[in-house]
Amino acid sequence: MGGEKGMTRVLLECSLTDKLCVVQEKQYEVIIVPALLVGTFLILLGVILWLFIREQRAQQQQPGLRGTAPIPPSRDLSWEAAGHGGNVVVPLKETSVESFLQTTAPALAKLQVPREQLSEVLEQIYNGSCGAIYRAKMNTGDSAKPKTVVLKALKEPAELHEVQDFLGRIQFYQYLGKHKNLVQLEGCCTESLPLYMVLEDVAQGDLLSFLWTCRRDVMTMDGLLYDLTEKQVYHIGKQVLSALEFLQDKHLFHGDVAARNILIQSDLTAKLCGLGLAYEVHAQGAISSTRTIPLKWLAPERLLLRPAGIRGDVWSFGILLYEMVTLGAPPYPEVPPTSILQYLQRRKIMKRPSSCTHTMYSIMKSCWRWSEDNRPLPRELRLRLEAATRTADDKAVLQVPELVVPELYAAVAGIRVESLSYSYSIL
CATH class of the missing domain: 3.30.200.20 (Phosphorylase Kinase; domain 1)
Known part of the structure; x- marks a missing residue:
């Protein structure tokens, strides 16, 4: 009480024009308010730095920084749905x-x-x-x-x-x-x-090796015609989509659709292989292995580690069409594998190859729609290919003069060169 009275006397003895008394009266507001603002700013800055450091550490710990990515869980698949059967x-x-x-x-x-x-x-x-x-x-x-x-x-x-x-x-x-x-x-x-x-046994081997062989100036080898036309590209594509429809009907998806995972027979019958991811979804309801797959074939939602589904296979199928029409060129040749997500986030897609018709490129673009719900399902896509086949060129042979150097291809594509030398590697 004595202290309060003393303070009152001091304030009463001041006149309204006394500047010193005014400063003493408001000094608490002048100090406390800026201090609170500075403290709040420092706390927010600390939280932002902590989140940034945690994200950087998480990226460093994830595998696949050289062009492969871990597999996210499957989309809309419970244990019961995945264990169908x-x-x-x-x-x-x-x-x-x-x-x-x-x-x-x-x-x-x-x-x-x-x-x-x-x-x-x-x-x-x-x-x-x-x-x-x-x-x-x-x-x-x-x-x-x-x-x-x-x-x-x-x-x-x-x-x-x-x-x-x-x-x-x-x-x-x-x-x-x-x-x-x-x-x-x-x-x-x-x-x-x-x-x-x-x-x-599919003795002719994988489709990627077949496409590379088509670049050589050799018409036949072991009785197999080594050339490819636009119509034959559609023929192979329809077979791959038929296999994807089959998997979809069983509540499955493939997860790694690419030329390297397709085996080709001498009559151009295509056989989809590499069903290891489909097995994991069926057995466990989700993909739990640490196996990684090349980034450049993945749909945006897969790159963002969101749940996977059949429409992610549709995106990869568009990449497969690009592989076939370019006779085995790596996708996004100008983009480093680890920069592919940023490239796609800017809503960029691959340009139309010179050997690709506008009809085929239109089909590719429908596969590369950012929102997966806007992409066609395998059956719808197969019907589009069947319609395109009726007017496709079956005479002009696709030609690419350069031969492939596997080591260079692997570096650009973001895959291990060892994975190019054999088939039946998965499952």
């Missing part, structure tokens, strides 16, 4: 690989191929960390007509979870059933070690 992975209740194989034998009994029918290994196609891939002969009962197949072997020794995953992929093929534009499962050898998945 039943979960393919048998729960691990056994304590050894041998007992686990005995447990799963009844489910795979109809697929078993007697090992003695696999008479001769012709060549090793690839040898990876998960196992080797071979081309071999399989006896069909007619000794004069042995069948060439591809064997995917599981490495030895294998952990129990690796065996489970390997058998799950075989059961996934069993669930899918047959489609003329998907690589078919011929059978398996899983009753004892070593474990084999037996796939049909």
